[in-house]
Amino acid sequence: MxxxxxxxxxxxxxxxxxxxxxxxxxxxxxxxxxxxxxxxxxxxxxxxxxxxxxxxxxxxxxxxxxxxxxxxxxxxxxxxxxxxxxxxxxxxxxxxEVAGTEGLDLYSQIASESSNPEEELESMELRKTIQEEILKLPEKYRSAIVLKYIEELSLKEISEILDLPVGTVKTRIHRGREALRKQLGHL
Structure with a gap:
C-alpha cells in the first residue's frame, strides 16, 4: 500500500x-x-x-x-x-453522544458479534467508561495510549509521530496505563 x-x-x-x-x-x-x-x-x-x-x-x-x-x-x-x-x-x-439518540454514543452504532443483549450492554458500557477515562488523561499520556492501544502502532512509529525518543514514549505509555488503571480502579 x-x-x-x-x-x-x-x-x-x-x-x-x-x-x-x-x-x-x-x-x-x-x-x-x-x-x-x-x-x-x-x-x-x-x-x-x-x-x-x-x-x-x-x-x-x-x-x-x-x-x-x-x-x-x-x-x-x-x-x-x-x-x-x-x-x-x-x-x-x-x-x-450521537445527536438524537437519547444518550447513545458511536460505540452503539457498531454491529455486535454477540447475540446476548446483556453482554452487548455491558461491553458498550465498558467501552464508554474506558473512553471517558482516556479523555481524562493529560494529553501527553492520552496521545501515547491512543496511538499504542487503539491505533496499535509500534513504539518507533509513535516516537516519530510525537517527535519524542522511544524511551519517553515508553514512559508515557507506562504512566498513562498506570493512571488509567487507578482511574478505573476507583469506579
Missing part, C-alpha cells in the same frame, strides 16, 4: 488533485478514529480529520518520500488534536 501512496504523492506534486482524493479515501477512517479517540467528540474529530488532510495537502512538499506517509499524516492529526485539547475548556468535550 505504501508504494501506491508514494506513487499518488508524486502525482499530487505534479498537480493531480484526484490523486490526493484517493489518499484521503484510504486514510479517512483511520484518521477520524484517531481524532475521535483523542477528542471524544465526533464533530470535533471530523473537523480535525479534515484539517489534517488539508494541512497534509498544503504541506505535501515537506513530506520526505522515504518516510512512511501514515506516520507523517498521524503526526499532523495528533498535533492538531493536542492543540485543540489545550485550547478547550476541560470538560467541554466529554459529551460524545
Amino acid at each position: 505504501e508504494a501506491i501512496i508514494k506513487k499518488r504523492i508524486k502525482q499530487v506534486l505534479k498537480g493531480d488533485q484526484n490523486a490526493f482524493s484517493e489518499i484521503v479515501e484510504l486514510y479517512k477512517d483511520r484518521v477520524y478514529q484517531l481524532c475521535y479517540r483523542m477528542l471524544g467528540n465526533s464533530h470535533e474529530a471530523e473537523d480535525m480529520a479534515q484539517e489534517a488532510f488539508l494541512r497534509a495537502y498544503i504541506n505535501i512538499r515537506s513530506f520526505h518520500i522515504q518516510m512512511k506517509f501514515s506516520t507523517w499524516l498521524y503526526r499532523i492529526a495528533t498535533n492538531l488534536c493536542i492543540d485543540r485539547i489545550r485550547k478547550k475548556k476541560p470538560d467541554y468535550f466529554l459529551d460524545a
